[in-house]
Amino acid sequence: MLPFARVAIVGLGLIGSSVARAVRQSMPTVRLSGYDADPAVRDTAIRLGLVDDVADQAGAAVTDADLVVLCVPVGAIGAVAGDLAADMPADVIVTDVGSCKTEVARALAEAIPTVTVVPAHPVAGTERSGPEAGFATLFAGRWCILTPAADAEPLAVARVGEFWRRLGADVEVMTPEHHDRVLAVTSHLPHLIAYSIVGTASDLEAVTESEVIKYSAGGFRDFTRIAASDPTMWRDVFLSNREAVLEMLGRFSEDLAQLQRAIRWGDGDALFDLFTRTRAIRRSIVEQGQDDAREDFGRSHDPAG
Ligand SMILES: NC(=O)c1ccc[n+]([C@@H]2O[C@H](COP(=O)([O-])OP(=O)(O)OC[C@H]3O[C@@H](n4cnc5c(N)ncnc54)[C@H](O)[C@@H]3O)[C@@H](O)[C@H]2O)c1
Numbered sequence: 007m008l009p010f011a012r013v014a015i016v017g018l019g020l021i022g023s024s025v026a027r028a029v030r031q032s033m034p035t036v037r038l039s040g041y042d043a044d045p046a047v048r049d050t051a052i053r054l055g056l057v058d059d060v061a062d063q064a065g066a067a068v069t070d071a072d073l074v075v076l077c078v079p080v081g082a083i084g085a086v087a088g089d090l091a092a093d094m095p096a097d098v099i100v101t102d103v104g105s106c107k108t109e110v111a112r113a114l115a116e117a118i119p120t121v122t123v124v125p126a127h128p129v130a131g132t133e134r135s136g137p138e139a140g141f142a143t144l145f146a147g148r149w150c151i152l153t154p155a156a157d158a159e160p161l162a163v164a165r166v167g168e169f170w171r172r173l174g175a176d177v178e179v180m181t182p183e184h185h186d187r188v189l190a191v192t193s194h195l196p197h198l199i200a201y202s203i204v205g206t207a208s209d210l211e212a213v214t215e216s217e218v219i220k221y222s223a224g225g226f227r228d229f230t231r232i233a234a235s236d237p238t239m240w241r242d243v244f245l246s247n248r249e250a251v252l253e254m255l256g257r258f259s260e261d262l263a264q265l266q267r268a269i270r271w272g273d274g275d276a277l278f279d280l281f282t283r284t285r286a287i288r289r290s291i292v293e294q295g296q297d298d299a300r301e302d303f304g305r306s307h308d309p310a311g
């Protein structure tokens with residue numbers, strides 16, 4: 007049996023449109039409605055036929071939904087849920103796809119205290135944004151982490167888990183706090199480093215911007231892909247997951263200082279040992295299939311590549 011029959015997607019960008027496409031593919035009988043605050047995105051969603059109905063008002067998209075998926079930037083999730091509160095059916099389940107969970111859970115509990123909420127984070131994406139960037143296989147073979155409250159209804163958690171499994175994801179459950187510490191190091195810090203290094207390169211006085219572009223080597227190009235990620239989304243991620251990111255950034259700065267010392271004092275063994283350890287990590291990621299088709303997808307869609 008399908009976990010949900012009528013799904014409303016609020017926010018029809020990269021993730022919302024990918025959810026819509028994946029639902030169409032894996033659960034074609036599900037009735038899909040959608041809303042986006044940006045009229046141009048709504049027009050695109052209609053043109054692409056992403057959902058059965060694109061509403062002009064957020065409330066109209068959710069009136070008969072049994073699942074509402076909030077696919078808006080992290081900083082907007084609470085307010086959007088609050089705006090929808092009066093229009094949602096009493097037995098609706100609300101989920102979101104936000105990249106951070108602790109503060110979002112707090113915002114959702116405040117905005118819709120009587121509604122069943124099962125927060126989720128599909129750990130899958132690209133540096134692109136908007137409805138045309140989405141694709142149906144985005145979640146295939148990827149983790150989707152659910153972070154329900156301790157007293158969440160088990161049946162609601164199971165239904166949301168089944169929804170993501172049908173979209174191709176592997177589902178894991180953890181607390182929002184643990185999620186935020188793990189993702190701070192596996193996703194948020196790498197993005198911060200990429201933003202920072204690309205910014206540094208473009209600020210160098212001794213190297214012109216055209217040289218940075220002309221001679222960009224493989225490693226730098228990989229950083230530029232990540233540093234091209236959506237500014238609104240990532241501003242919100244760093245403001246929302248501030249504590250965990252600052253903690254991981256502190257650890258990272260100490261390790262970086264150690265590397266700096268190793269280079270200064272010619273400590274080749276320290277460099278070699280670290281690089282050997284990190285190479286093994288990369289190899290085990292590739293072996294587990296966590297490296298990707300999506301990486302190839304990213305490259306083949308890289309306008310610079
Ligand atoms: N991009 C990724 O790699 C990725 C991966 C996993 C999760 N996420 C999370 O998914 C969410 C959406 O990210 P995205 O990459 O799809 O961004 P996106 O910019 O492609 O899409 C976001 C959409 O939300 C709409 N929106 C903004 N405020 C709104 C509001 N108040 N009401 C209705 N619509 C509104 C925007 O117009 C836009 O179309 C974020 O919370 C992000 O943290 C992103």
Ligand SMILES: O=C(O)C(=O)C[C@]1(C(=O)O)C=C[C@@H](O)C=C1
Binds near residue numbers: 129192193
């Ligand atoms: O591959 C990318 O471009 C991504 O940034 C995707 C990525 C990640 O860090 O892996 C980014 C943010 C999400 O919340 C989940 C996935």
